[in-house]
Amino acid sequence: MTDLFSLQRPEIEEIYPEVWVLANYVKTIPLIEKIQTIDASAPFRQMMTPMGYLTQVSMTNCGNWGWVSDQSGYRYEAHDPLTEQAWPNMPKIFQKLATRAADAVGFADFIPDACLINRYDIGNKMGAHKDKDESDFRWPIVSVSIGLSTEFQIYGKARRGKPINYQLHDGDVMVWGGESRLIYHGVKTVKADKQNLSNHYRYNLTFRKAK
Ligand SMILES: O=C(O)CCC(=O)C(=O)O
Numbered sequence: 001m002t003d004l005f006s007l008q009r010p011e012i013e014e015i016y017p018e019v020w021v022l023a024n025y026v027k028t029i030p031l032i033e034k035i036q037t038i039d040a041s042a043p044f045r046q047m048m049t050p051m052g053y054l055t056q057v058s059m060t061n062c063g064n065w066g067w068v069s070d071q072s073g074y075r076y077e078a079h080d081p082l083t084e085q086a087w088p089n090m091p092k093i094f095q096k097l098a099t100r101a102a103d104a105v106g107f108a109d110f111i112p113d114a115c116l117i118n119r120y121d122i123g124n125k126m127g128a129h130k131d132k133d134e135s136d137f138r139w140p141i142v143s144v145s146i147g148l149s150t151e152f153q154i155y156g157k158a159r160r161g162k163p164i165n166y167q168l169h170d171g172d173v174m175v176w177g178g179e180s181r182l183i184y185h186g187v188k189t190v191k192a193d194k195q196n197l198s199n200h201y202r203y204n205l206t207f208r209k210a211k
Pocket residue numbers: 116118126131143152185186187204206
């Protein structure tokens with residue numbers, strides 16, 4: 001298990017009140033293998049928003065609860081609407097990673113029951129939003145960046161104004177909670193890596209306690 005972690009004593013930076021980045025925290029090849037297995041039974045798909053648009057980003061889930069969007073709104077579902085099967089189990093290494101990262105910044109005993117997996121193709125972005133479909137905001141969000149880099153945008157308590165942009169790379173983990181649990185955030189357009197054109201995607205794991 002220790003093999004999964006890049007550094008014994010990770011560098012932890014609080015980039016905004018109660019928003020932390022654990023830089024280069026995790027080795028991502030084992031995570032990508034798990035994502036591929038999940039994709040084989042619960043395929044990545046764009047979701048319909050209540051406004052009637054498809055999300056740019058493709059998504060799937062693992063764990064007891066999966067985040068879904070359709071014309072009737074956003075919510076957590078125990079079954080994948082595409083396959084009508086339960087979402088794939090959350091891999092143990094995913095859960096341990098989330099628990100350990102949360103603990104490292106002071107959130108003890110975080111056991112996520114939902115893991116949303118986002119896949120950004122080159123050119124995809126995610127607009128400003130807050131994660132507010134969970135039942136208890138005392139639990140943090142743990143978010144893992146895999147593959148292509150991007151800029152994460154923090155707007156704060158209101159959606160308007162200029163965001164703080166923070167570069168996230170493969171293996172970086174972000175945790176936010178407490179007074180910043182409901183901040184507006186987004187992801188800037190993912191660009192190709194000119195040094196490595198075989199890298200096509202940015203994946204993001206978002207661990208939450210949904211229920
Ligand atoms: O891709 C990211 O880094 C963030 C994703 C996100 O904010 C979300 O899925 O709610």
